[in-house]
Amino acid sequence: MVTFFPMPYPDETLYSMIARYHIWSGNLNSKATLRDLFNTTSVTAGRELPANINLLINNLPDKCTLTVDKIIKNHTLYKYYTAFLTSERANYIYDLMAEGKGSLIFTGLGMCNNNMKIDSSLKYCKVCVDSERDNFGEAFWHVEHQVPGVLMCQKHLSELCICTKSIEMKNRQEYLNLELSISNKDTIVAHLNTKIIEYQKKFCKNVNNIINGGFGFKKMNFFREHYLKELIDKGMAESRMKIYQQDLLRDFKSYFGDDYLELLGCNFDIDNKFNWVTTITRKHRKSFHPIQHLLMIEYLNIDINELFNANYIEVKKGKTYFNKTxxxxxxxxxxxxxxxxxxxxxxxxxxxxxxxxxxxxxxxxxxxxxxxNSPIKKTYGYSKKIDWEKRDEEILQEIKRVVEAMYNSKEKPERITVGAVGRKIGKVYLLRKYLDKMPKTKEYLQEKAESVKEFQNRRIKWVKENVTTNGENEWIVRREAGVK
Structure with a gap:
């Protein structure tokens, strides 16, 4: 049993508390700290969902007021990761964290097949660091800053920095103290603009409500049913059996934009019928990442407190009518x-x-x-007066100029798709509806349209040529390019 242990600062992670203990104890290596706190050296330094918390509590001083429940719920990402799970699965994760079965935790979340990348880097806010040094004499790792999907500090609306040491370190049993880990090599999580800040304000507010709230767990399809209800009200569905997926997917992308979805690792291909936006509106047979739920909640303009306090509903299979006021x-x-x-x-x-x-x-x-109250439809679409051969040539020349400009632009790259090109020339409808009548244009677009992989490679190349200058590591380049 140890004779002292740091009491947590507001919103401090357990990982940070142990890192501070390591420095205060004067231990020369991480194994000595593990023996002090866990009576074993086989513990991994879990950053988001640590395990062996029972062992830790049993080794703390008798007068210490920390408990297993306080640590798990207030100083880890447990509430965030389990907010959208059933009580059975959430309790299972709780037990794994309390005991020594950390290797099973992320598998137990049921998110292994959702293609979301796991980012275990540690993040901090420079403004928070300065403030904490003034108020507490030292800075620490915040729970909220480590939440996947959070790109900025909600308190200061400032960019978060990635601790380079947390990525480069090889020792999985070492606890990094923030005060000793800040480096000039540290880079920001994402460049913030007005649009991203507005999205993040809503995202961070909902994250904060989850982390600090006392919401109960829900049934497997609780959230899906509420999403369906809002989709029907939004005109994107008629019933649980009739969802206008193409309208939904286009509007969802239009609402957030590709760049923001890329930053959160949640972009998707509209033509892929198994994309996450489509599957989250169908019967849930797997768990979805909290980021995906939070994006859907924001898109549907759902109040998260009202949602978690609502009763279970079941949308009817048949056509649903709502009398609109x-x-x-x-x-x-x-x-x-x-x-x-x-x-x-x-x-x-x-x-x-x-x-x-x-x-x-x-x-x-x-x-x-x-x-x-709509513009009168022009009837040139099927008119025999249309010289499609001539129009094909005219549109082709327009598109060639646009595509060439998109390739050669010094601004941040934009993926070349039929829709993107159509928007730039103001003829989205023409390309969608009558592309088959313009074979030269169609052939050219098929040749120039980029796959997601091709676009990512072009973004990486652009970052190397226009953003980075010192031969940065590949992971830095990929992050700046928004590539996971």
């Missing part, structure tokens, strides 16, 4: 009219692409009004 209709009508006012000379399809969700809602629940 005049107030709801007025809100969506106003959105549509504002778009028309901003783009008076553009087609209906152009305006739809700007806000798919608004059009979909009105088309489902206010069909006559949307027909009367």
């Amino acid at each position: 005049d107030e709801e209709k007025a809100i969506y009508r106003q959105k549509w009219l504002e778009l028309r006012k901003k783009h008076p000379n553009n087609s209906k399809s152009f305006i739809i692409d700007l806000d798919i969700a608004t059009y979909t809602w009105l088309n489902r629940h206010d069909k006559n009004w949307i027909k009367e």
Whole structure:
């Protein structure tokens, strides 16, 4: 039994507490610290979901007020990782952490098949470090800063830094003290702009509610049913059996953007029918990463406190009708009219692409009004007067100029797809609807369109040429390029 142990600072991780003990104890190596605290040297320094917590508690001074429950729930990422699990699975993870079965924890979460990358690097906020040195005399690792998906410090709206030593270290039994680990080599998690900060404010607020809340665990399909209810209300579904997946996927991507989804490791291919956005709206046969749930909650504008305090519901299989209030209709009508006012000379399809969700809602629940208040459809689509051979040549030349400009741009690369090119020339609908009538254009686009892998390689090349200058390690280049 040890004679002392650091009491935790607000939001401090258990890993950080042990790292501080290691320095205060004067131990010369990590094995000595492990023997002090766990009576064994076979313990791994778990950063997110550590194990062997019972052993630790049994070795703390009698007057220490820490308990297994306090440590697991307040000083690890247990609440974050188990928030969307059933009580049976969450209790199983709790028991694994309390006992010495750390190797089974991430498998026990049931997320092995969701293709999410595990980032075990340690992160910190420079502003927090300065503040803690003034207030406590030392800085420490925060729980919230280690949460996957968190790109900034919620308190200061500042960029988080990645501790380079936490990535490079080989010893899995060593506890890094933040004060001794800050380096000039440390890089930021992500460059923040106004858009990312706004997304992160909502994301971090929801994370904070989960970590500091006392929510109960839910049944397997609890969240899926609530997502379905909101999708129906949003006009993206009619019932549990009828979800307008293509509308949903396009609108979801339009809402967050590829760059932000890439940063969170949650981007997806619309053409892949097994993408995570589609599968999370179907019957849950596996667990989904908390980031994926949080993105869906934000997209559907769900209040997370109301969600976790709600009762279980089950959406009917048959077609579901909701009587929409005049107030709801007025809100969506106003959105549509504002778009028309901003783009008076553009087609209906152009305006739809700007806000798919608004059009979909009105088309489902206010069909006559949307027909009367949309741009008059031009009839050139099937007109025999259209010289498709001539149009093919004209569009081809436009597209060649755009594609060449996208390849040669010094700005951050944008993936070359039919949709991206169509948006740049203002002819998304034409390319989607009549591409088969323009064989030269179609052939050129098929040749130039990038796969996800090709685009990632081009982004890496761009980072090497335009961002990094000192021959940085491959992992730094890949992170700057947003490639997992």
